[in-house]
Amino acid sequence: MSDGLFLSFEGIDGSGKSTQARLLAEHLRGAGREVVLTREPGGSPGAEEIRRLVLEGDPDRWSAETELLLFTAARRDHLERVIGPALARGATVICDRFADSTRMYQGLSRADLRASVDTLHDLMIGIEPDRTFLIDMDPAEGLARALSRQGTEERFESFGADLQEKMRAGFLALAREFPDRITVIDGAHAPDQVAADIRARL
Template identity: 75%
Template sequence: MTAGRFITFEGIDGSGKSTQARLLADALRAEGRDVVLTREPGGSPGADEIRRLVLEGDPDRWSAETEILLFTAARRDHLERLIEPSLAAGRTVICDRFADSTRMYQGLSRGNLRDKVDKLHALMIGREPDLTLLIDMDPATGLARARGRQGHEERFEDFGLDLQTRMRDGFLALAAEFPARVRVIDGNAPVDTVAAAVRDTLAEALA
């Protein structure tokens, strides 16, 4: 794997993707690689401000259309201030969620808005990851894990199991749509087993 790669982790809430993103970053740093670990929404001061708007509060606080605009604004700031400069400097960027999450959560959660998401992404973002690692998880297990965190950013968990089930189906469909970029990893296995599968998949995909 060469430097300057853009790797994203995706999956439903509670799938363990954040843990796996951190473990991969630690493993690559131990190999001497220059790694930037970041997340969405967030990753830059402006994007972090938008994060609080979209992840806290009542589930019906925003319409799906408004969320698409908010997430894209956060992503644009993140891209300008952190992702693009880091990649240009030859660093490996590992991001917990990116545009695929918007394609799923806003594109499918309350009507079929995927076309709007893709058009806005093409206009304002214009970049896809080099590799997306989709951590696949049973929706009921993932939702129980997510709710067990007892944090303040639970707006999407509050939509319930139906949303998580539709999101899992949507993510798997996305993997079939983009097989060269999106690789599916079983997240129901123990953490260390999943981490080993992540490293093996990375080595194979970006060799």
């Protein structure tokens, strides 16, 4: 799976990472590259079914431990059916969230499960993105953006501002832990400026 380029976008809810993933995909396609734009949880039919289980419903529907198993199952299916084949044929894969989100949501912010997240990841997934763009955003602004979408996938947003604060601090700590892989991008600017910053860093 090393022939292609694997990029991921991370950040708190409402940080604009989905928009930036799409803009980068459009830019690279315009430059003639084959790009697979995908997301987690989801990205494959089986993983999309699991997405509905974990992102909808009551906040207390699942324990952090159960979420970890569900997300890992979704990621494995995604890897087998979408990410792996795309990288093998030399495509660029851009993924809206990957394992770093599980390290944060289930491994840090919902429970003290970071070691379990990494163990399962090493056992069942085994790859990291070549480059991860962390879109840094003020938690209050990000949460307001996320809630304004008024969609059905707001289970994690319903945990409130405290979780978003923990998430931001955790993501920034993760960037310090993996400085060669994770690039922090200031998400407070206009989307076009953020996109230009990402292209320059890439």
